Amino acid sequence: MNYSQIRAYDVTNGPGVRTTLFVSGCTNNCPECFNKDQQDFNYGKKWDKETEEKFLSYVKSPNVMGVSILGGEPMEQTMDRSLVELLKRIKGETRKSIWLWSGFTYENIIEDEKKREILECVDVLVDGRFVVDLRNLNLKYRGSENQRVINVAKSLEQGKVVSEI
Template identity: 40%
Template sequence: MSKLRLAAPCNIDSIVDGPGLRIVVWTQGCPHHCPFCHNPQTQSYEDGFEADSDEIVKFIQASHLQSGITLSGGEPFEQPLALMPIAQAAIELGLNVWAYSGYTYEEIIADENKFALLKLVDVLVDGRFVNDLKHYKLRFKGSSNQRIIDVKKSLAEHQVILSTYDEVNQQLGS
């Protein structure tokens, strides 16, 4: 059992935090403090509440309509070890795992614990939100500097491979 800090109870039925119907795990605490952040209430490390990863796993196991989970926040890669059993349980249930991070892929792979969580993620939306690069037609990301990365292909090819989910965004000139 791992303890983690959450910003809110898990959200079931999200359709904007990745494809399909998703469960979102909202982590609390973020070092990036991006101006005009979509979730500024998740930045403080003191707010939110403590939860057991086992309880979140049970919640995911009891949900039946979702196609995946999304790790968001806050900054999920600030709590990688506590999120690993949650991501592993999702994989075992046949769910895909997305993560949103203000860290870049390169920053994540440079840190042993963050990298351990990344290896359990299917798709990473990386990079800090930049309000001047915001475009409301962007799909699954907030600003055009962010990348939607196919993690499994990127790890196999030792370079960043964008997900096909970013194709619509590329057509917008991002």
């Protein structure tokens, strides 16, 4: 997995102070994507154990409320196990909330075994492609009205999408 950016203390991507990872690689090619450079799977730096330890040290700060994973496309990080193993470590070592943004819908994700494994590590999924014609700057945590903020555990438990907000 490659990544383009890590923000140790981020207040723009989710509630509270969060540690944020922007992964590289996306095939969705949404019009007016704000992370065009990050669509290339080779963009940025290679994720390695040293980077993972540094990232976890940020997450473990008492000032950090949770983790946000954006891209690129996190659900396309299935070529290796770097992302899913990171998410499992976050859950096991910190119990802090994990939010993930994906252009794929919840319904698409649960049908794919590798994507579902990533999803099962996540607390909140913001799903759906950004759609310019549905842009709404008043929405919390999302850019267009088709996108949903989903409570993953409740959705998996109830077998239907359950909104987080």
